[in-house]
Amino acid sequence: MGVNLNKIVLAIDIGGTFTKLGLVDPKGQIIASRIFKTGANEPFEIFKELFHTEIFRLISNINSENIVSAIGIGAPNANYKTGTMENPPNFNWGQTIPLKKVVQEMLNYPVYMTNDANAAALGALRFGVGKGMQNIVVLTLGTGLGSGIINEGKLIYGQYGMAGELGHVNVFPEGRQCNCGLKGCLETYVSVTGMKRTVFELLSNSNSASILRSYSFKDLTGKDISEAAHQKDGIALEAFKRTAKILGGKMADTVAHLEPEAFILTGGLSQAGDLFLKPLKNYMESALFNAYKGKVKVLLSKSTRTEAVLGPAALAWENILTKDNP
Amino acid sequence: MGVNLNKIVLAIDIGGTFTKLGLVDPKGQIIASRIFKTGANEPFEIFKELFHTEIFRLISNINSENIVSAIGIGAPNANYKTGTMENPPNFNWGQTIPLKKVVQEMLNYPVYMTNDANAAALGALRFGVGKGMQNIVVLTLGTGLGSGIINEGKLIYGQYGMAGELGHVNVFPEGRQCNCGLKGCLETYVSVTGMKRTVFELLSNSNSASILRSYSFKDLTGKDISEAAHQKDGIALEAFKRTAKILGGKMADTVAHLEPEAFILTGGLSQAGDLFLKPLKNYMESALFNAYKGKVKVLLSKSTRTEAVLGPAALAWENILTKDNP
Numbered sequence: 001m002g003v004n005l006n007k008i009v010l011a012i013d014i015g016g017t018f019t020k021l022g023l024v025d026p027k028g029q030i031i032a033s034r035i036f037k038t039g040a041n042e043p044f045e046i047f048k049e050l051f052h053t054e055i056f057r058l059i060s061n062i063n064s065e066n067i068v069s070a071i072g073i074g075a076p077n078a079n080y081k082t083g084t085m086e087n088p089p090n091f092n093w094g095q096t097i098p099l100k101k102v103v104q105e106m107l108n109y110p111v112y113m114t115n116d117a118n119a120a121a122l123g124a125l126r127f128g129v130g131k132g133m134q135n136i137v138v139l140t141l142g143t144g145l146g147s148g149i150i151n152e153g154k155l156i157y158g159q160y161g162m163a164g165e166l167g168h169v170n171v172f173p174e175g176r177q178c179n180c181g182l183k184g185c186l187e188t189y190v191s192v193t194g195m196k197r198t199v200f201e202l203l204s205n206s207n208s209a210s211i212l213r214s215y216s217f218k219d220l221t222g223k224d225i226s227e228a229a230h231q232k233d234g235i236a237l238e239a240f241k242r243t244a245k246i247l248g249g250k251m252a253d254t255v256a257h258l259e260p261e262a263f264i265l266t267g268g269l270s271q272a273g274d275l276f277l278k279p280l281k282n283y284m285e286s287a288l289f290n291a292y293k294g295k296v297k298v299l300l301s302k303s304t305r306t307e308a309v310l311g312p313a314a315l316a317w318e319n320i321l322t323k324d325n326p
Numbered sequence: 327m328g329v330n331l332n333k334i335v336l337a338i339d340i341g342g343t344f345t346k347l348g349l350v351d352p353k354g355q356i357i358a359s360r361i362f363k364t365g366a367n368e369p370f371e372i373f374k375e376l377f378h379t380e381i382f383r384l385i386s387n388i389n390s391e392n393i394v395s396a397i398g399i400g401a402p403n404a405n406y407k408t409g410t411m412e413n414p415p416n417f418n419w420g421q422t423i424p425l426k427k428v429v430q431e432m433l434n435y436p437v438y439m440t441n442d443a444n445a446a447a448l449g450a451l452r453f454g455v456g457k458g459m460q461n462i463v464v465l466t467l468g469t470g471l472g473s474g475i476i477n478e479g480k481l482i483y484g485q486y487g488m489a490g491e492l493g494h495v496n497v498f499p500e501g502r503q504c505n506c507g508l509k510g511c512l513e514t515y516v517s518v519t520g521m522k523r524t525v526f527e528l529l530s531n532s533n534s535a536s537i538l539r540s541y542s543f544k545d546l547t548g549k550d551i552s553e554a555a556h557q558k559d560g561i562a563l564e565a566f567k568r569t570a571k572i573l574g575g576k577m578a579d580t581v582a583h584l585e586p587e588a589f590i591l592t593g594g595l596s597q598a599g600d601l602f603l604k605p606l607k608n609y610m611e612s613a614l615f616n617a618y619k620g621k622v623k624v625l626l627s628k629s630t631r632t633e634a635v636l637g638p639a640a641l642a643w644e645n646i647l648t649k650d651n652p
Contacts, residue, residue, distance in 0.1 A: 257495075261485040
């Protein structure tokens, strides 16, 4: 007599600071999870050992009604097509990290991997505010600016698996120096780090009093800028305005490429809420080509930090469900 | 006893000046064609009558071995999803022109319609230099700048059928006035009209001698600028350089969205050949994000003006072949 087992997936979110593991059901319920420090500055071998231990701790607790059917991984600069992390910034793990292969050697399940922003886009589409939509662009506004583009329900991967790097569209040809070597990349303006740079630019150009004059660049956080803005600090408000103006213009350009139904914003900067969202919508709208005006939504992701595993979980589920119904 | 008929398609390319009709086989051979003046400034009813006459003249000559299986239409501002031309510039036919319906009422075949640049992209993919590729961006550099984006072998239509208007991404926030109402749109710099504006800007800013000082804005053509450049006219060369720099930067931004295998350029500006192509490739390359450097081709379409029907023909064939092998 057969037993009906419930399919679940193992989801892995690798961040610069923390790695999160989760067992996730088809509805996006997180059945069990673990979190540990990634140790991105240590050699990859050290991570590998800890990773192995944590994964087996997690799956050893799976009860007999559930069965893991696939593994999804989201990681910085991960390439869906090659299964490697390619030159991830802030990681000391080497140039090309064969993460997919490492997981495949650990566990005998199908493994799917993509970059963290692509995974976030799949998560928003299957479990988040993008549910039921077909065409969305997800922007992760954290330390940098990541993006995942969904067209007709599927991620755009591009010719070699690296499409959707909107953090590196150009704002000003001779603009701010970016970590990538180019100048004027969007993420040097629109990200938590970009906002800090804008605050310091404004502080250098003006004489006006500001709460933000008490912070070093190193200590200043996105939250500090938000709080200053809520207290009507002129510098903080201007920094939000400039950031919204730049991003709004670039979102209009993205619409001219893709005509999405909605943008979905996530990450540190998105947590400023209406302070950022309202001017952003207005700036985008004023820069849109006629055919698009009044049609494109701008939404905030409601998922919390612990839900980061829902992105890679969605990647795994997408692949399972495509196989079940080819 | 059955007879094996060869399927062909009726392809219609509606331009601001000429309308071209063609009967096209699956290999892109144009079996028969007709061309007539569109009369975009006359009322739509006048066009409709002439259109009807020309179409029936063309199909009355189909021999008994061939059978029309579908109709493809490429037209300015045509929307694949609604089947209408929406506010086409330089047309006096009204706001929303139900062209697909008009053709359906004339002839009892399946009708497919999209904008001219999207059709050109499908033509390049099936019959042109994009043959065998999966991810391309076609730019039509004529009076304006049109674009068609192919991802995994299929056009990106977007949420409401109007994706791919790269002529309206922004170059400078307070830049040149565009016909669309916005300022600084790419097509005000990169198009035959944009080049003319650049030439006049250069003539106004410098004192240097130039062949181009003898032309009125109205009389100056793209060909005149190309010929002047070939004669090493400083103003003409500088105009090509500036145009290539602006387009190269924007192509790098498009790569950050889509990571295509190739750009394919067509239309008046592309006919300048290496004069334009060489600096364009260099500027694009220098603006590309690391992950994309050295990977993206820039090609010139080799199709001639009479082959404009191959775009709408490819649209019709795509739909026939999808139905045959669903």
